Amino acid sequence: xxxxxxxxxxxxxxxxxxxxxxxxxxxxxxxxxxxxxxxxxxxxxxxxxxxxxxxxxxxxxxxxxxxxxxxxxxxxxxxxxxxxxxxxxxxxxxxxxxxxxxxxxxxxxxxxxxxxxxxxxxxxxxxxxxxxxxxxxxxxxxxxxxxxxxxxxxxxxxxxxxxxxxxxxxxxxxxxxxxxxxxxxxxxxxxxxxxxxxxxxxxxxxxxxxxxxxxxxxxxxxxxxxxxxxxxxxxxxxxxxxxxxxxxxxxxxxxxxxxxxxxxxxxxxxxxxxxxxxxxxxxxxxxxxxxxxxxxxxxxxxxxxxxxxxxxxxxxxxxxxxxxxxxxxxxxxxxxxxxxxxxxxxx
Numbered sequence: 001x002x003x004x005x006x007x008x009x010x011x012x013x014x015x016x017x018x019x020x021x022x023x024x025x026x027x028x029x030x031x032x033x034x035x036x037x038x039x040x041x042x043x044x045x046x047x048x049x050x051x052x053x054x055x056x057x058x059x060x061x062x063x064x065x066x067x068x069x070x071x072x073x074x075x076x077x078x079x080x081x082x083x084x085x086x087x088x089x090x091x092x093x094x095x096x097x098x099x100x101x102x103x104x105x106x107x108x109x110x111x112x113x114x115x116x117x118x119x120x121x122x123x124x125x126x127x128x129x130x131x132x133x134x135x136x137x138x139x140x141x142x143x144x145x146x147x148x149x150x151x152x153x154x155x156x157x158x159x160x161x162x163x164x165x166x167x168x169x170x171x172x173x174x175x176x177x178x179x180x181x182x183x184x185x186x187x188x189x190x191x192x193x194x195x196x197x198x199x200x201x202x203x204x205x206x207x208x209x210x211x212x213x214x215x216x217x218x219x220x221x222x223x224x225x226x227x228x229x230x231x232x233x234x235x236x237x238x239x240x241x242x243x244x245x246x247x248x249x250x251x252x253x254x255x256x257x258x259x260x261x262x263x264x265x266x267x268x269x270x271x272x273x274x275x276x277x278x279x280x281x282x283x284x285x286x287x288x289x290x291x292x293x294x295x296x297x298x299x300x301x302x303x304x305x306x307x308x309x310x311x312x313x314x315x316x317x318x319x320x321x322x323x324x325x326x327x328x329x330x331x332x333x334x335x336x337x338x339x340x341x342x343x344x345x346x347x
Contacts, residue, residue, distance in 0.1 A: 001109050005116065008048040014040050017047045021055035028055055034073055035080035078247050090119065149245070151206050152213035152276060153255050154238040155262040156184055156220055161201035161232075177201070180232055183223070187216045196250055202262075206250060210240045210272075210279040214319070217270040218342055225268045235269055237261025238340075240276040260329045261337055271324075271337040280340075281316045315343045 003009045012020070018028040033039070040046045094111050101107035158164075158180055165173050177200070184203045185195050193207035193216060207213040217236035224233035239258035244251045254275070261271040272280070314321050320343045326334040 001112055004109075004113060006048050007050045010046050010048055012047040012049070012051065013043055013045055014047060015042050017051050017055060020052045021059065023055050023059045027059075031055070031058055031076060034076040036077075036084050037080075074247055086123075148242055148252075150241060151208050151243050151254075152210040152238055152240045152279075153204070153206050153243060153250060153258040154213045154217055154236060155258050156203045156205075156217060156234050156236045157262050158201040159224070159233040159235055159267040164232075176232060179230060180234075183231055184216075184220060187219055191215055196248070204250075204255075204258075206243070210238070210276050211317075213238050213240075214270065214272065214276070214280065214340060218340070221268050221270055233267055235262060235265035235267055237263075237265055237271050237273075238276050239273040240279045241273075256331060257335065260332060260335055264327060264329065264335075264337060270340050272321075272340050273338075274336045277321060277338045277340075280319065281314075281321070318343050 014028065014032075015025060018025040021028070029039075094108060094115065098104045098108035098111060158176075164176075168176065180201070181198050181203060184205070188195050188203075188205045188207070191207065191212035192209070193205050193212055196204045196206055198204075205213070205216070207216070217238055220231070220234050221236060223229045223231040237258045237260070239254045239261060241254035241257075242252060243254050257273050257275075261273060265271045320341050322339045324337045324339060326336050329335050
């Protein structure tokens, strides 16, 4: 099975691989470590000619500037982590199927021979489709550095996950998380958004259009409140503003605010920040200053804080908003949240 998966029987040591590839051993070891490969001794025969070719191609990417000094470690680590997680899941799946057979040792070998070529082709296809989509989205905007852009960032979080998981079997817990991740991903993709990552009981996604991000959050929270729907009860936070994208992840204050809003949201609720509220309603005009020089925005904020508990919902574009009191959370002394709901349609 090892020979089949690696493409040949191991016949080379790490020193021989580096020498044949024309790559310094120190660089080879650094790359292998970043990929998450197990360290071997100088005399361990653990490599094949395919490792030589892979190392040579990596050196070519370095020479082309694709793996520059600033991006090499992060990019290679991302490759390693992603494929390691995928391989772990695939191996567990095949092992489970093999153990159900009367002859598991032979069954696993047969499965690997039958499944691996098909999975390899499918992974290449999926990667190319995602690469084409990313290129269409990002390349037209490239002018020098296009890493920072305005977008909406949202977190959706399972309510009471920790306490709930204590009362579930392993199979039930896996089913809960998979249902949550699968249905959330479907909802995000359906509106043109992108799932950035899943973090246990939480999904982080982005959308260029704040309406799309809020629509996903509202639809998921509504499903969670339906007793007949197996989708878990959730809460969500959406923020809109400048976001830095790097290696498929997103960073910056907008991401942090979306996370803080999610932690503040009540079960079944969706909170948005000032940036999302203004983007959704167009309420971004500068109100000017009062006669004494105090910005009217500050006076309005004070009044809004005092009346927040009594203020009615304001409707706009099929949505209704209610401003909550400013709240101090980690990193933000006066976070401004709005509850957003769907406006009732006239009967």
